Amino acid sequence: MKKIAIYGYGNVGKAAEEAVRAAEDMELAGVYHRNELDRLIAEAPGKIDVVLLCTPTREVPRCAKQLLAAGIPTVDSFDIHTRIGSVRRELMEVARQGGAVSILSAGWDPGSDSVVRCLMEAIAPKGLTYTNFGPGRSMGHTVAAKSKVGVADALSMTIPLGTGIHRRMVYVQLQPGADFAEVEKAILADDYFAHDETHVIQVPDVSALNNVAHGVNLVRNGVSGTTHNQRLEFNMTIDNPALTGQVMAACARAALRLKQEKRFGCYTMIELAPIYLMASEEYALSLV
């Protein structure tokens, strides 16, 4: 049995716990809160095979480095696309020195969507891919909206308009005495919203809108060899934290496998053979 620990216990941490408990080849080696990293590292030897890092994304590089330096494999769902390359290089170095394996950005986007994008480009190398997100809640945009003066709570929904263009529907619950026009102006001026069609809507209670549903529509029209009009499409409608937690649990298998093969380092999901994500390789081969 693979001994999997969870570090960080928000939406994704809870979903990762469910994925680990549901997996036939895993046992839960512990749940650690964000102030318990030292305790985790002290308890890991012999007790923990892989740690699923379920902290806020910005804390991932720091926590991963501490664990990897101690020789403990990690899986995270770091989701700032523009920083993945540099974080991968940093973690690569630490993981190699620590004799550990890091699986970086193991969520659904980045993550399983990345695998589909890469596969689509491999089989139709010329052409355009569009990733259309939603409808679903954008974490980054929601945090940006919440940060405005006068906002008690907020929710930013991502609405796909096709060809990778998105509308932002921002629902705000105001603090007593706050001026909606001022809040709307501040949100529209924020760099998170300034480049997209954005609508700000006042509601009495944001918590009444809460829903972790999300989705994606990934389309490519490409060229194989010299043949045009190869049309490829991938769609999902999902519970967001549940999928993220499940992808992380699946990637724990790959982390262990690569460690056993002494292929230490940091890997994104496109660098993993899909069979490494499965509980049974024999069963996986039956899907070919």
Add this chain to the structure above:
Amino acid sequence: MKKIAIYGYGNVGKAAEEAVRAAEDMELAGVYHRNELDRLIAEAPGKIDVVLLCTPTREVPRCAKQLLAAGIPTVDSFDIHTRIGSVRRELMEVARQGGAVSILSAGWDPGSDSVVRCLMEAIAPKGLTYTNFGPGRSMGHTVAAKSKVGVADALSMTIPLGTGIHRRMVYVQLQPGADFAEVEKAILADDYFAHDETHVIQVPDVSALNNVAHGVNLVRNGVSGTTHNQRLEFNMTIDNPALTGQVMAACARAALRLKQEKRFGCYTMIELAPIYLMASEEYALSLV
């Protein structure tokens, strides 16, 4: 530049040639017809890095074994799903002894669809997947229909009815004097058709119906952790030989990479990191 040779020059061989010529990191090292295997093996040293086996599927195991035993990496699109496991074991042994790499069943199904099926199961482990093929020409069923007494030419179209159930539309051109009722009866009794809804239709000229378009609709409704109703879908409408040839060319990169790493053996596509299929790993990482 990777030196890629093509063995077998039918629809798929021609498409593979186009894919190799279009690839920035490959050069065509030769096209060999099916009676030229000995010449190919004699000429390979220093001239050929990987051979794309574009023969009829039943000839793949025999040809692959000869090449692998001579240390020459191969890629094939062997497509008899029920035999992939046993062929993989056979080629594994020969490839390891020959210090070579075989990429087995590198088409679109088996092939890229297999990668999607595996990924879908990894991220939503419980549930059902349905692979719905077509509309498009089925090679196996077309050959079976052509084999009947009185048939001059035939075309069997696969029509998806959902939940993995297919209708067979069989267009037959009769030989002079043949009896349509007899032909229809023989086709309906064939094991290829006996289990599906099948319609046999007489036409004056099968060649007028020729079209290499095909497609797939792969759907999974599964469970991530304890969360149900995770809906995943993959669709393609494609030129069939063009996609197969392109997948084979992409897998030649993986064959070379694994050979360089001395990871000799036989691999299906779910055993390959998707990044290995790409001309540029740096570019591939930008897709994450």
